[in-house]
Amino acid sequence: MQARRSAVIFAWLLIAPALLYITVIVAYPLVDTFILSFTDASLKKTSNWVGWVNYEKIFNDTFGTVIVRTFIWTFFSVSIKMIIGTFGAAMLNSAVPGRTLFRILTMPPWIVPMAIGIFMWGWMYNGQFGMISGVLQRMDVVDGPVAFLAYGSTAFWATVFTDVWIGVPMVTLYMMAAMQAIPQDLYEAAWTDGAGRSYRFRRITLPMILPAMITMSMISLISTFNSFDIIWILTRGGPSGETTTMIIDTYHTAIGSKKYGEGAARAVLICIFLSIFCFAYFRVTSRLSQEHAR
């Protein structure tokens, strides 16, 4: 279509409503968060400009530990999701009877309201009567009941595991779509040359799905880094703050304690980390596509 002036005006008119919406609901709050982070805003009517005080407080506070914990939490959650999801995709991608049904059965954790899946895990982790503790006792792995959410170390892994469970269906279906996009002639050629199934998987499937794996890890990284519901419902960041990630801490500070300024400084820090992830992602993908072109 010719890029005439009237066409450009028409295009802008079509985009304008959505653009306006995002400006008011996302862009303006983003700028506002940044400004608030330099003030002592709270429930009081007035707020004062305090400069870098909120940021200094963050690093004097326990927030350093929270940042490190968030990264560890995210790292394990994303890696485990990718491993289980890719495994699931390879299984579901095989041409066996019943696979359509199996694919449908993969979706529930993703599709149902997150909170409901989390409640179910909350019961499974229950110390006195929960399933996991009960099964472990039956198998004589542990002597007494294990209250997974009551101790820092187990609560940490319990929240990671639930996050993995919620994230796996998306990874699986996405990786499966990537596997199905591989041209069939590659497999036929390899098969003609006598390559076995595992060899074909290692030498054709894995390299071909690598870009999709990077994309998926990235999407997963961002959503995991932002994960709120799971930790909030299961532990509220406890016991004694051992499952508190950056998002949870921001929520506690801003909404719980009504310290808007300090909360905003934390939110700005989260945004900076997210931007770094995105930047790194674009660097990696552009390098990959360059190598591909060569």
Add this chain to the structure above:
Amino acid sequence: MSYDKTALINRYKWYELVGIYAGIAVFLTFVLAPFVEGFLVSLKPLSQLFSSPYRFFPENGSFEAYRTMWVSVPGFARYIFNSFFISTVATVIVLILVVPASYAFARFEFKGSGQLLGAFLAVNMFSGAVLLIPLFRLMRSMGVLNTYFAMIVPGVAFLIPTAIWLLRTYMLRIPRELEEAAYVDGAGYFYTFRRVVLPLATPGIAVVAITTFIGAYAQQFIFALTFNSKTEYMPLPIGLFAYFGRQEVVWNELMAASFVGIAPAMIVIFFLQRYLVSGLTAGAIK
């Protein structure tokens, strides 16, 4: 010939089949275990739940909890209605905003259109939690805290990027010739958009509507938790906290209520899964 080859390649030896089915079984056990356990819990009487040692299968289980859940939390029907209402309104707003915008991104190239599309997709990077403070202050100053409005409006913003991406991808596949023919016949841009493009894009719009609805239904937590404290406006995920009693969680009723609450979504998945898989995975490519 090539079909035969594919069939030959895909022919599994018996131990490979056993391995694949075992792998699928392990994988699906992981994915579905909480649902199975949740369902069995909903069948058990409370006294049996709170007893050791743990038993997987219910003894003389019944659907009693599916009846009592309506009695002990009388507002439950209201929560389901709220969830549906919030999701429906959010979906309608998303469609109104996204259908024209996706068409613009699919057809018109102008200076900065690529960057603008990137900016829309970048919204997905931020979660609601990061923007909660200014949004909370905004809602408070507008006096709309504790209304449907406060739960719908912020949620819509985070459904827009995926919807634009999905629908743009769909519209790129619509042949341009039809629009060009309309222009040759003297039709204007708006007329062409309404009379030529929209009818052709209807299937794509339907897929976007379904995925947006499911997204809106699944995502109602943080905004409802923060911006609303009125019981009568609570959506399902927040309303379920009503089963958390003073001393003990009424687990069997909580699970029964969860299953009643997700039943509509499950039915949708079952009938529309073919569109869903393509829609959701395409939406994931940002």
